[in-house]
Amino acid sequence: xxxxxxxxxxxxxxxxxxxxxxxxxxxxxxxxxxxxxxxxxxxxxxxxxxxxxxxxxxxxxxxxxxxxxxxxxxxxxxxxxxxxxxxxxxxxxxxxxxxxxxxxxxxxxxxxxxxxxxxxxxxxxxxxxxxxxxxxxxxxxxxxxxxxxxxxxxxxxxxxxxxxxxxxxxxxxxxxxxxxxxxxxxxxxxxxxxxxxxxxxxxxxxxxxxxxxxxxxxxxxxxxxxxxxxxxxxxxxxxxxxxxxxxxxxxxxxxxxxxxxxxxxxxxxxxxxxxxxxxxxxxxxxxxxxxxxxxxxx
Amino acid sequence: xxxxxxxxxxxxxxxxxxxxxxxxxxxxxxxxxxxxxxxxxxxxxxxxxxxxxxxxxxxxxxxxxxxxxxxxxxxxxxxxxxxxxxxxxxxxxxxxxxxxxxxxxxxxxxxxxxxxxxxxxxxxxxxxxxxxxxxxxxxxxxxxxxxxxxxxxxxxxxxxxxxxxxxxxxxxxxxxxxxxxxxxxxxxxxxxxxxxxxxxxxxxxxxxxxxxxxxxxxxxxxxxxxxxxxxxxxxxxxxxxxxxxxxxxxxxxxxxxxxxxxxxxxxxxxxxxxxxxxxxxxxxxxxxxxxxxxxxxxxxxxxxxxxxxxxxxxxxxxxxxxxxxxxxxxxxxxxxxxxxxxxxxxxxxxxxxxxxxxxxxxxxxxxxxxxxxxxxxxxxxxxxxxxxxxxxxxxxxxxxxxxxxxxxxxxxxxxxxxxxxxxxxxxxxxxxxxxxxxxxxxxxxxxxxxxxxxxxx
Numbered sequence: 219x220x221x222x223x224x225x226x227x228x229x230x231x232x233x234x235x236x237x238x239x240x241x242x243x244x245x246x247x248x249x250x251x252x253x254x255x256x257x258x259x260x261x262x263x264x265x266x267x268x269x270x271x272x273x274x275x276x277x278x279x280x281x282x283x284x285x286x287x288x289x290x291x292x293x294x295x296x297x298x299x300x301x302x303x304x305x306x307x308x309x310x311x312x313x314x315x316x317x318x319x320x321x322x323x324x325x326x327x328x329x330x331x332x333x334x335x336x337x338x339x340x341x342x343x344x345x346x347x348x349x350x351x352x353x354x355x356x357x358x359x360x361x362x363x364x365x366x367x368x369x370x371x372x373x374x375x376x377x378x379x380x381x382x383x384x385x386x387x388x389x390x391x392x393x394x395x396x397x398x399x400x401x402x403x404x405x406x407x408x409x410x411x412x413x414x415x416x417x418x419x420x421x422x423x424x425x426x427x428x429x430x431x432x433x434x435x436x437x438x439x440x441x442x443x444x445x446x447x448x449x450x451x452x453x454x455x456x457x458x459x460x461x462x463x464x465x466x467x468x469x470x471x472x473x474x475x476x477x478x479x480x481x482x483x484x485x486x487x488x489x490x491x492x493x494x495x496x497x498x499x500x501x502x503x504x505x506x507x508x509x510x511x512x513x514x515x516x
Numbered sequence: 517x518x519x520x521x522x523x524x525x526x527x528x529x530x531x532x533x534x535x536x537x538x539x540x541x542x543x544x545x546x547x548x549x550x551x552x553x554x555x556x557x558x559x560x561x562x563x564x565x566x567x568x569x570x571x572x573x574x575x576x577x578x579x580x581x582x583x584x585x586x587x588x589x590x591x592x593x594x595x596x597x598x599x600x601x602x603x604x605x606x607x608x609x610x611x612x613x614x615x616x617x618x619x620x621x622x623x624x625x626x627x628x629x630x631x632x633x634x635x636x637x638x639x640x641x642x643x644x645x646x647x648x649x650x651x652x653x654x655x656x657x658x659x660x661x662x663x664x665x666x667x668x669x670x671x672x673x674x675x676x677x678x679x680x681x682x683x684x685x686x687x688x689x690x691x692x693x694x695x696x697x698x699x700x701x702x703x704x705x706x707x708x709x710x711x712x713x714x715x716x717x718x719x720x721x722x723x724x725x726x727x728x729x730x731x732x733x734x735x736x737x738x739x740x741x742x743x744x745x746x747x748x749x750x751x752x753x754x755x756x757x758x759x760x761x762x763x764x765x766x767x768x769x770x771x772x773x774x775x776x777x778x779x780x781x782x783x784x785x786x787x788x789x790x791x792x793x794x795x796x797x798x799x800x801x802x803x804x805x806x807x808x809x810x811x812x813x814x815x816x817x818x819x820x821x822x823x824x825x826x827x828x829x830x831x832x833x834x835x836x837x838x839x840x841x842x843x844x845x846x847x848x849x850x851x852x853x854x855x856x857x858x859x860x861x862x863x864x865x866x867x868x869x870x871x872x873x874x875x876x877x878x879x880x881x882x883x884x885x886x887x888x889x890x891x892x893x894x895x896x897x898x899x900x901x902x903x904x905x906x907x908x909x910x911x912x913x914x915x916x917x918x919x920x921x922x923x924x925x926x927x928x929x930x931x932x933x934x935x936x937x938x939x940x941x942x943x944x945x946x947x948x949x950x951x952x953x954x955x956x957x958x959x960x961x962x963x964x965x966x967x968x969x970x971x972x973x
Contacts, residue, residue, distance in 0.1 A: 269832065271828070271831075271832075318831045318832065319830075319831045319834050319835055319836050319837065320834075322831070322832055322833055322834030323834030323836075328832070328833075329832050331828075331829070331832070335826050335828060335829040335832075336826075336829070337821070337822050337825035337826055337829065338825060338967050338968075338969065339821075339824075339825055339951060339963055339967045339968030339969055340818075340821060340822065340825060340953065340963070341953040341955075341956070341961070341963065343953070343955060343956065343957050344818060344821075344953055344954060344955060347815075347818060347955060348818050348819065348822040348830070348833060348835070349833045351815050351818070351819055351822075351833060351834065351835050352834050352835075354815040355815045355816065355819075358814050358815055358816075361811070361814055361815075361816045361843070364810075364814045364815075365807065365810055365811065365814065367810075371814065375955070379955070379957070383957070392957075395956075395957040395958065396953060396956045396957055396958055396959055396960070396961045397961065398961075398963040398964070398967045400967035401967065414833070415832075415833075418833055418834055
């Protein structure tokens with residue numbers, strides 16, 4: 219198993235606030251890596267740094283495509299002040315040096331958002347086509363040829379629609395393809411956002427609280443969808459989640475953050491029993507709590 | 517005898533109408549009640565016009581009373597009936613109208629000159645072709661151009677007239693100095709304006725919403741001030757005169773022996789030139805419309821609309837929002853440049869006076885009134901706004917109501933303002949408020965305007 223993503227000494231400060239402090243972890247290819255922690259622990263900040271929406275104050279975020287041997291170039295790339303290096307058997311990217319849209323376009327990192335960000339006034343199908351913007355743009359000759367109807371934009375578009383149809387079948391929204399995305403129920407919007415991210419052909423899919431607001435049945439369906447993305451489409455997943463039933467069931471590896479610091483990094487079973495994790499989530503037992511508990515008769 | 521609650525309804529209606537009359541009195545007192553006139557000694561004197569003022573107040577009161585007693589209950593009943601029906605039906609109605617309206621309208625504008633000449637004669641048709649035909653079509657074209665920036669990409673541009681000016685001055689200066697023909701310069705004017713669109717685009721890329729609006733407003737003013745002050749090039753306030761007119765394959769439209777009328781053995785009339793200009797601008801409008809329709813179905817058009825919906829989501833999908841915004845600015849500006857070049861060629865004279873903020877505001881009003889993003893809506897709004905203001909000049913009928921010294925053109929803007937407010941109250945998202953998806957899998961469905969965002973930058 220090879221490393222896909224390597225986050226090293228990541229620090230993000232907003233003025234005086236240290237949102238993420240010297241965080242290092244790795245995510246393996248083909249794994250579902252969960253990033254958990256109490257509210258305000260800095261999980262979404264880490265996501266924003268990885269996907270290029272924030273420029274980290276310090277640290278390095280590297281992502282490899284293809285052969286594990288691309289990692290050999292890491293130090294040279296860091297010194298060279300370049301964004302990426304491509305070799306015949308793969309490519310290496312330094313995500314902290316790339317603008318957000320290139321992280322998605324070149325490094326192939328797709329993401330979803332905690333508060334759903336669909337194009338609500340566009341149809342479900344259009345949402346999935348916008349996600350395939352870059353290949354379609356190239357096929358339309360960057361609009362110049364497409365405007366005259368020359369080139370293979372038509373063929374590329376039907377291929378894009380076929381792909382969209384595949385995903386719509388998978389998330390059970392094929393019957394609503396022509397409805398506006400904003401009309402879908404909440405759970406369907408969550409699934410559509412994942413499908414939209416998958417239409418960009420990512421190697422790493424970052425899901426920011428995909429189960430938030432879902433009922434237990436929808437949550438179970440979501441588990442299945444994420445597992446399928448991993449096994450059928452060979453896409454690695456980085457997951458922020460509060461719903462422990464999701465985290466413990468599907469993740470291969472859990473990283474726990476508290477106040478911007480990593481407090482645990484292990485397989486789910488080990489993390490669940492880690493006293494520091496329990497303390498971060500439930501608080502430390504102290505005298506005061508004991509007294510109050512005695513008063514209310516616990 | 518009516519029942520007590522109904523009685524109180526009537527009483528309330530009268531009280532409400534009285535209140536409206538009071539408001540109307542306050543509003544119209546300075547507008548209509550007084551009039552500054554020069555008396556015999558050439559001094560300014562105030563003249564009161566009480567009968568006219570009370571006439572207006574009475575109209576308002578009666579109108580409100582009519583609304584309260586007849587229209588409001590009817591609307592309430594209708595509202596209940598409509599609520600019972602599915603909202604989808606209303607949407608379908610709207611998109612059906614659009615589908616039928618567009619081909620009919622294109623057919624009509626193609627034969628419009630013939631109808632005008634047939635009904636009004638060669639002399640009478642001049643007004644109908646120039647003021648109503650060409651004038652409206654120029655604004656339709658400007659509306660289509662701005663629609664790309666505001667309606668599709670959601671970038672609020674208050675300085676659109678700048679590109680209109682760039683196109684007009686490009687044509688005027690290049691035609692005079694280099695003697696190039698209209699059809700050579702038309703693309704050049706468009707490219708020049710598109711270039712200035714990029715120039716505007718770069719500094720405002722990071723701005724959104726109100727801030728973007730203010731900077732584009734300033735850009736429009738900068739261009740106008742440059743035109744005023746760069747006297748050696750633009751001749752300042754005096755403007756440029758004697759701009760070459762477009763010719764019919766080299767045949768000019770004038771009274772000379774080589775003129776159009778002489779060559780084709782027709783009686784001398786200005787109508788030929790107007791018909792020719794009409795079809796040029798109609799061609800430009802159809803071209804603009806065709807290009808816009810195509811662009812909407814290409815990835816760039818979908819990226820514009822996605823940008824309007826959510827810029828951050830766009831970037832997360834690998835869309836270069838910088839390029840996307842710049843193409844919207846450039847293409848929108850290019851269409852403005854075409855319209856400007858045509859405007860200069862039609863007028864034969866341009867000055868900075870023609871490119872004030874009022875023009876930007878009018879074009880923006882056309883786009884907003886039409887329903888942002890809708891081509892049919894923009895065309896209908898242009899007809900209503902430009903044709904409407906022109907038609908109000910013709911309201912001699914009102915003289916019979918208010919007496920012979922009543923000048924309808926003076927009330928043009930007032931009526932116009934009322935109409936705008938009314939339309940925005942009834943249809944807040946514009947005349948065509950639904951959006952047609954650019955691609956569909958099983959069936960074409962209209963998307964309600966309530967879901968479509970207006971863009972924040």
